[in-house]
Amino acid sequence: MSADSFGEHVSIVVFGASGDLAKKKTFPALFGLYRENQLPHTVNIIGYARSGLTTEELRERVKEHLKLHDEKAKSKVDGFLLLISYISGPYDKPEGFEKLENAIQEYDTKNKVTKSERLFYLALPPSVFTTVASHIKQFVYPEGGRVRVIVEKPFGHDLESSRQLQKDLSPLFTEEELYRIDHYLGKEMVKNLLVLRFGNELWSGVWNNRHISSVQISFKEAFGTEGRGGYFDLIGIIRDVMQNHLLQVLTLLTMERPVSFDPEAVRDEKVKVLKAFDSFNPNDILLGQYGKSEDGSKPSYLDDDTVNKESRCSTYAALAVNIHNERWDGVPFVLRAGKALDESKVEIRIQFKQVAKGIFQEIHRNELVIRIQPNEAVYTKINSKIPGISTQTSLTDLDLTYSTRYSDDFWIPEAYEALIRDCYLGNHANFVRDDELDVSWKLFTPLLEYIESDKAPKPEIYPYGSKGPKNLRKFLTDHGYVFSEAGSYQWPLTRPNVKGKI
Ligand code: BG6
Numbered sequence: 111m112s113a114d115s116f117g118e119h120v121s122i123v124v125f126g127a128s129g130d131l132a133k134k135k136t137f138p139a140l141f142g143l144y145r146e147n148q149l150p151h152t153v154n155i156i157g158y159a160r161s162g163l164t165t166e167e168l169r170e171r172v173k174e175h176l177k178l179h180d181e182k183a184k185s186k187v188d189g190f191l192l193l194i195s196y197i198s199g200p201y202d203k204p205e206g207f208e209k210l211e212n213a214i215q216e217y218d219t220k221n222k223v224t225k226s227e228r229l230f231y232l233a234l235p236p237s238v239f240t241t242v243a244s245h246i247k248q249f250v251y252p253e254g255g256r257v258r259v260i261v262e263k264p265f266g267h268d269l270e271s272s273r274q275l276q277k278d279l280s281p282l283f284t285e286e287e288l289y290r291i292d293h294y295l296g297k298e299m300v301k302n303l304l305v306l307r308f309g310n311e312l313w314s315g316v317w318n319n320r321h322i323s324s325v326q327i328s329f330k331e332a333f334g335t336e337g338r339g340g341y342f343d344l345i346g347i348i349r350d351v352m353q354n355h356l357l358q359v360l361t362l363l364t365m366e367r368p369v370s371f372d373p374e375a376v377r378d379e380k381v382k383v384l385k386a387f388d389s390f391n392p393n394d395i396l397l398g399q400y401g402k403s404e405d406g407s408k409p410s411y412l413d414d415d416t417v418n419k420e421s422r423c424s425t426y427a428a429l430a431v432n433i434h435n436e437r438w439d440g441v442p443f444v445l446r447a448g449k450a451l452d453e454s455k456v457e458i459r460i461q462f463k464q465v466a467k468g469i470f471q472e473i474h475r476n477e478l479v480i481r482i483q484p485n486e487a488v489y490t491k492i493n494s495k496i497p498g499i500s501t502q503t504s505l506t507d508l509d510l511t512y513s514t515r516y517s518d519d520f521w522i523p524e525a526y527e528a529l530i531r532d533c534y535l536g537n538h539a540n541f542v543r544d545d546e547l548d549v550s551w552k553l554f555t556p557l558l559e560y561i562e563s564d565k566a567p568k569p570e571i572y573p574y575g576s577k578g579p580k581n582l583r584k585f586l587t588d589h590g591y592v593f594s595e596a597g598s599y600q601w602p603l604t605r606p607n608v609k610g611k612i
Contacts, residue, residue, distance in 0.1 A: 114536025116229065116256070118150045119221040121214045123250075125242055126233035127157025127168060127196065131262065135293075136233050137172040137194075139526035144190045145183055146521055148531050154217040155194045158210060160201065168196040201238045207249035214250065226255035229533065233262055240278040247282040258533050260289045263354055264345065265542070268558060269551040276544055285544055289533045294355035295540040296525030296532075299482040303362045304376070306480070306488065313478070314367075316462070318437045323475070324590035325363065326444045326459045327356050334400060334409070334450035334574060335425065340416030346423045347447050348561070353554045356445045357384075358542075359482070363458065364433055364443070373539035377546060384549040386435040392560035397569035398426030398579035400450035408450070408574035424561070424569045425449045426578050430589045442589040446582075450574040456482040461591060474505045474594055486522075487511040505594070 122140065124132050137157075143149040157168050169191040178184050197213060199206010218226050230246055232239065243259070251257060261279075266272025279288065294300055307313055316322065329351055335342040342350065365383040368375040399422070401410040411417060411425050426448035433443070462476040470493075477491040489509040496504050512522075523531065532540055560566055570579040587593070 112535055112537070116227045116258075116534050116536070118152045119154070119218070119223045120150070120227045120229060120534070121154045121156060121217060122229045122231065123156045123158055123210065123214075124231045124233060125158050125201075126235075128159040128161040128163060128171070129233055131233040132157070132159075132231075133171060133175050135526045136231055136530075138175055138177070139524060139530050141172075141176050141183075141187070141190050142524060142527040143531055143534075144193075145186045146523075146527075148523075148527075149534070151189065151193075152221070153193060154214070156210065156213060157194060157196045158199065158206065159196075160198065162198050163196055165194070165196040169194055201234075201245070202241045204245070204249060207245045211250045214252075226252035227257075228252060228255065229258045229260065231260045231530075236264055236275075240275070243279055243282050257283070257287050258289060258536075259283055259287055260291055260530070260533055262291055264349065265290055265547055266551065267345070267349070269548070269555040272547060272551045276547075280544075286538075288541075288544075289529075289538065290542040290547065291526075291529055292354050292358050292542050293525040293529065294358050294482075295542075296523070296528035297482055298522050298528075299480060299486045299488075300359060300362065301528070301540070302488075303359070303480070304368075304371075307363070308367050319439055319441045321462055322441055322460055323463045323592070324442050324444070324461045326446065326586070326591060327359050327363075328444075328455070328457055328459070329356060329447040330451045330453055330455045331449045332451060332454040332575070334411060335414065335417075336409075339411070339414030342425075343417045343421055343423050346558075346561075347425055347427050347449065348429075348554065348558060351447045352427060352429065352445055353550055354542075356447060357550055357553075359458065360431065360443060360445060361546075364438060366437075371539065373537060376539050377543045381543070381546050381549060383433065383435070384546065384553070386433050386438075387553055388432040388434050390429060390431065390553060390557045392557050392566070394430050395557070395561070396426075396428040396446075396579055396581055396585045397424040397561065397567070398448065398572045399423065399569040400425050400448075400574045401571040403574035404576070410571075410574065411450070422566075422568055426451075426569070426572065428578075428582060428585050429557075444586060444589050444591070446578075448578050452575055452577050454484065458482070459591075464592075470503060473503060475592055485511065485513055 124136050126132050140149065140155060144151065172194060173187065173191060176183070176187060178187055195213065197206060197209050199209060214226065214228065228250070232242060234242055246259070266275050307317060361380045361383060365379040368379045399411050402408060402413070411423070412419055412421060428444055428446035431443040431445060433439070433441070458480040460478040464475055465473060467473060473493055474491065479489050481487040487510060489507045489511070491505055491507055493503045494506045496502050529540060570581065572579045583593070
């Protein structure tokens with residue numbers, strides 16, 4: 111454990127304990143860490159919310175969302191649930207917070223803790239966020255102890271509200287105490303990006319505009335906004351996944367080599383490259399909203415009762431980004447994200463320039479594909495001679511698919527597990543810093559203002575379950591992506607040409 115790590119006796123308070131995020135992500139992540147012995151079995155977990163639940167009822171609710179498929183999980187679940195207790199209280203009055211302080215003090219006294227250590231997880235809607243933060247500071251902030259506060263997005267709605275939030279939080283907690291979660295930074299393949307880039311001369315040598323012709327970061331989900339349309343309608347796909355998750359991935363792909371893996375060294379480089387981004391061109395964006403599926407079995411976005419019937423909210427967006435520095439000038443980066451598509455997949459696709467055709471009849475562009483999910487993989491499309499007497503080339507791959515290379519014995523933490531562990535250890539590298547957030551809102555706010563004004567065109571309707579708006583292919587082609595004449599690449603077992611005529 112690092113010097114900054116919390117110790118054996120920590121109180122972890124989950125605010126919003128009866129809500130969806132806590133049930134589906136926070137408690138399961140705490141359980142995952144406990145199961146893997148990454149969380150001391152002596153911690154004190156307290157759920158806090160307004161609902162009038164008992165501790166027993168909270169434990170039941172938590173248990174429903176835990177994955178208990180194997181013996182290890184089954185054997186650990188009871189021990190984990192016993193660590194959890196519940197306090198019901200308002201978010202805007204002292205009562206509940208005083209009870210909370212007493213409960214933590216009791217635990218500290220029992221365990222002879224002299225410097226109280228507290229991790230507050232705010233799984234809360236923005237409306238109560240600042241109120242809870244100020245009550246924490248007033249009633250449960252330990253003198254002489256240590257505090258870490260995990261904050262969930264949204265971190266504001268635009269530049270102004272993000273700055274306001276920052277202004278409200280900064281007198282309460284230092285930047286050192288704040289851990290702003292972007293869960294994409296906890297994903298295994300996203301954590302691998304800096305190693306792939308800077309640990310391989312093969313890639314670091316060609317990672318620039320002399321060799322790379324275009325880059326895409328694409329996020330696809332095979333389901334719509336079912337169940338959260340009302341919330342989604344206020345934010346849209348750009349705020350939901352692009353301004354945060356995809357921008358984080360893009361930043362890691364394009365930043366310069368940090369002097370070390372020290373959190374501030376990494377975050378300094380991220381901010382630097384963000385500042386080199388060209389402002390986004392509102393006329394250079396593709397927007398879509400999903401309609402009914404072609405067979406009529408899946409609803410359109412507007413069929414959701416919680417969505418305004420006239421809504422122009424985008425459930426799909428593709429945006430071109432240019433970076434004006436020596437390394438990237440001239441390379442188009444396309445971020446694209448959509449809901450209710452034909453598949454769920456998040457990947458990075460880096461296309462390289464064409465080699466001189468010269469001696470070849472047919473030669474394809476190299477592509478490096480980094481699949482973040484599902485089934486992590488890194489593969490490179492390369493040209494190779496067809497084996498045997500043939501002199502022709504074919505497109506094939508160098509393939510690192512995790513499921514075939516690494517055995518199931520590896521525990522690959524879920525994103526939330528990885529990030530809560532980092533916070534416990536006091537490692538900020540995979541959390542969003544205040545200045546980084548500010549630059550990202552500076553970039554996105556003018557674009558969002560335009561899209562939400564009357565001047566913007568209506569989003570193109572695409573069928574639920576399709577590949578997205580019809581104009582996508584043209585948009586990608588216009589931004590430098592060259593579709594292979596060989597069509598989509600299927601990983602075939604290549605067989606000799608049976609006619610033997612080559
Ligand atoms: C969340 C968005 O931040 O990320 C959701 O609010 C989205 O709309 C989710 O579905 C995607 O996360 P993951 O880990 O499932 O790819």
